[in-house]
Amino acid sequence: MAVTSLNRGMEETDLAAIGRVITGDRDAFALLVERHSRSVFRLAFRITGSEADADEVVQETFLRAFRQIHRYESRASFATWISTIAANLALDTLRKRKRWVATDEHIDKTDAAPGPARLAESRRIGDVIETAMNQLSLQERTAFALRHYEGLSIEAIARELGLSENATKQSVFRAVAKLRRVLGPWVGVFLLCII
Amino acid sequence: MHHLTDEDLVLIYYGESPRAHVEECAECRARFQQLQRLLNSMDAAPVPDRDASYGARIWANVRVVEAKRAGRIGWAWAGAIAAAALFAAMLQPKPSTEPVAMEDVRSRVLEAALDSHFESTRIALTEIVNDDAASIDTVDDLLADNRLFRQSAHAAGEVESEQLLEDLEEVLVEVAHAPTGSPELRQRIEKKGVLFALRVRAAKEGSL
Numbered sequence: 365m366a367v368t369s370l371n372r373g374m375e376e377t378d379l380a381a382i383g384r385v386i387t388g389d390r391d392a393f394a395l396l397v398e399r400h401s402r403s404v405f406r407l408a409f410r411i412t413g414s415e416a417d418a419d420e421v422v423q424e425t426f427l428r429a430f431r432q433i434h435r436y437e438s439r440a441s442f443a444t445w446i447s448t449i450a451a452n453l454a455l456d457t458l459r460k461r462k463r464w465v466a467t468d469e470h471i472d473k474t475d476a477a478p479g480p481a482r483l484a485e486s487r488r489i490g491d492v493i494e495t496a497m498n499q500l501s502l503q504e505r506t507a508f509a510l511r512h513y514e515g516l517s518i519e520a521i522a523r524e525l526g527l528s529e530n531a532t533k534q535s536v537f538r539a540v541a542k543l544r545r546v547l548g549p550w551v552g553v554f555l556l557c558i559i
Numbered sequence: 560m561h562h563l564t565d566e567d568l569v570l571i572y573y574g575e576s577p578r579a580h581v582e583e584c585a586e587c588r589a590r591f592q593q594l595q596r597l598l599n600s601m602d603a604a605p606v607p608d609r610d611a612s613y614g615a616r617i618w619a620n621v622r623v624v625e626a627k628r629a630g631r632i633g634w635a636w637a638g639a640i641a642a643a644a645l646f647a648a649m650l651q652p653k654p655s656t657e658p659v660a661m662e663d664v665r666s667r668v669l670e671a672a673l674d675s676h677f678e679s680t681r682i683a684l685t686e687i688v689n690d691d692a693a694s695i696d697t698v699d700d701l702l703a704d705n706r707l708f709r710q711s712a713h714a715a716g717e718v719e720s721e722q723l724l725e726d727l728e729e730v731l732v733e734v735a736h737a738p739t740g741s742p743e744l745r746q747r748i749e750k751k752g753v754l755f756a757l758r759v760r761a762a763k764e765g766s767l
C-alpha cells in the first residue's frame with residue numbers, strides 16, 4: 365500500500381515536471397535527470413558492459429528525451445520511456461562498435477564458451493555473469509535487460525524495440541537458455557554469496 | 560497432464576503467465592525453482608554506480624549542447640560550463656585512488672571556468688547598464704551557471720569567489736525578473752558594485 369502511493373506520488377511529480385518543461389520551463393528537466401540518471405546508467409551498463417559507453421548513452425538519452433519531451437505519452441511512466449530510449453541507444457552503440465561476436469545466426473556456437481574450469485580462474489561473480497551475458501546477441505541482451513532488470517513486459521519491450529511480440533519472446537527465451545548453459549554450474553556458488 | 564516447457568517457466572517467472580500448474584505439479588515446481596535460482600543469481604552481478612551529483616553533471620552537459628544548438632552561446636562559454644561540470648565531477652570522492660596532484664588540477668579548472676564566467680557576466684551586465692539589453696535567455700543561462708559555480712566555489716572553500724558569485728546571483732535574479740531597460744535596474748546594478756568588482760578581478764587576472 366505504502367509503496368503504491370509512493371510510486372504514484374513519484375509519477376505525478378515526474379508528470380508535473382514534464383508539464384513544466386513542455387510549457388517552457390526547461391530547467392524543470394533537471395529534476396527528471398536528477399531522479400533517473402543513475403538508474404539509466406545502470407541499465408546502460410548492463411547492456412553495454414562498459415562504464416564509458418554507459419556514460420555516453422546516459423548523456424545522449426537525456427539529450428534526446430529533452431528534445432522529444434513533447435512526444436512523451438503518459439501511457440508509460442517516464443522511467444519506462446527513458447529506459448527504452450537508453451536501451452535503444454545502448455544497442456546502437458554496440459552495433460557501431462561491432463564488439464559483439466555472437467549474433468542471432470550463431471546461436472549454437474556458444475559451445476565455444478569458456479568451460480567451468482576456465483571460469484573458476486576468474487573467481488568474481490561479476491566476471492562470470494558478464495561472461496554469460498557476452499554470449500547473448502545484442503537483441504537478446506537488450507530484451508533480457510529490459511525484462512529482467514527494468515521489469516518491462518514482453519509487449520512493452522516489443523513495442524519499444526520495434527520487434528514483434530514473438531521475436532521479443534524468443535529473444536528472452538534464448539537469452540535465458542544461454543545464461544543457463546554458462547551459469548548453470550555456478551548458481552549454487554552465487555546463492556552462497558548472495559546470502 | 561501436459562508439463563510446462565522451459566519457455567512457459569520463463570514467462571511464469573516474469574509474471575507473464577499463470578502459475579497454477581507450478582503450484583500443482585511437483586516435477587514442474589522443481590524445474591521452476593531451478594530457473595528461479597538461475598535468474599535470481601543474475602541480480603548478484605555487481606553494477607558500478609554513479610554519485611549523487613551525476614544528474615547535475617548530465618544536465619549541465621545537456622544544457623550546453625542545447626544552448627549551442629540554439630546558437631545562444633559561443634563555444635568559449637559552453638567550454639566554461641563544461642569545465643564547471645567537470646569541476647563538480649572532480650569534487651566527488653572516487654572509489655579508485657586519485658592522482659596526488661588532483662587538488663591543483665581542481666583549482667586550475669575552477670579558476671579558468673570562473674574567469675570565463677565572470678567575463679561573460681561582466682559583458683552581459685555592461686550591455687544592460689548601457690541600455691544594450693542582453694537577451695533574457697542569456698541572463699537565464701548566466702544565472703543557472705552562476706548557481707553551479709557558487710556551489711562549486713563553496714565546496715572548494717573559495718570564499719572570495721563565493722562572495723562575488725553570491726552578489727552576482729542577486730543581481731542576475733533581479734535582471735531576470737525586471738523589465739528590460741528599466742532605469743532603476745541600471746542604478747541597482749551600479750549600486751551593488753558588482754561590475755566594479757568584476758573589472759577589478761579581471762584586471763588582477765591580467766585579462767583586461
Ligand SMILES: [Zn+2]
Nearest residue numbers: 562563584587
Ligand atoms: Zn508439470
